[in-house]
Amino acid sequence: MDSTSNVKVIHNGSTTPSEQSINYSVHMPLRLVMIARFSPQKDQETLINAVTKLPKDSYKLTFVGDGGTLQTNKELVFKYGLNHNIKFAGFKDDISDELINNDVYILSTHYEGLPISIIEAMSYGLPILATNVGGNSEMLENNINGFLFTSKDELAEKLNYLINNPETVKKMGQESYRIFSDEYSLSQCLTKINNSYLELLD
Numbered sequence: 571m572d573s574t575s576n577v578k579v580i581h582n583g584s585t586t587p588s589e590q591s592i593n594y595s596v597h598m599p600l601r602l603v604m605i606a607r608f609s610p611q612k613d614q615e616t617l618i619n620a621v622t623k624l625p626k627d628s629y630k631l632t633f634v635g636d637g638g639t640l641q642t643n644k645e646l647v648f649k650y651g652l653n654h655n656i657k658f659a660g661f662k663d664d665i666s667d668e669l670i671n672n673d674v675y676i677l678s679t680h681y682e683g684l685p686i687s688i689i690e691a692m693s694y695g696l697p698i699l700a701t702n703v704g705g706n707s708e709m710l711e712n713n714i715n716g717f718l719f720t721s722k723d724e725l726a727e728k729l730n731y732l733i734n735n736p737e738t739v740k741k742m743g744q745e746s747y748r749i750f751s752d753e754y755s756l757s758q759c760l761t762k763i764n765n766s767y768l769e770l771l772d
Contacts, residue, residue, distance in 0.1 A: 591666065592695045594743050596673050596736040600629045602729070603672035603696075605665055605687050606679070608637030613701075615639075615646060616678040616722045622650050623726040628733045629655065634668050636661045669694035673739055674716075674732060678725065682706055692750035697742030699728055709754070715745035 602621075606612040614633060621631055633643070633656070640658070647656045659668065669675070675691035677700040684705035688698055692709070698716035700706040712718045717728040732739050 596739045601672040602631040604676045605634040608640040620722040620725040631656045634659045689754045692746040695743040695747040
């Protein structure tokens, strides 16, 4: 905390998974996952429309969550004939298996604060593709640990790039874990809070 400001930002944090849970291997077809409630805000439709532009044998996509727009999204997947590519896993209390067994985390939302789901995905070493809104750009270093996007066409382009460059998937995943460890691990956040209180007491 410097002398010119009485404000200090300390981000949310998440627990660090065991080393055995962090898997940098990349599957082919590439495994994509989005974990979010189904609502107009979260906009799973943009992701579904984006993957229609990809070769069907190049990816598998899992949606985790439930909510008001779930049935509409299921109908859209059926309409595009993508039932073999896209799975709806429903609501889960424990999402660790989804983060261990997938390769890329996607959040195609209209607006966000500072999404915990991205922090959790980074803690498992996943590259992130997220809409360029709200706190997403604070956590995602564009072209370093993933890509920010502004349209379904741009999302499709970035996905196609990752499908064709598996080494980039692995490298970006490692960068995600580095950023998480430096900034968003629960231990780091608690240390920063403690240090701020000590500074105030001084």
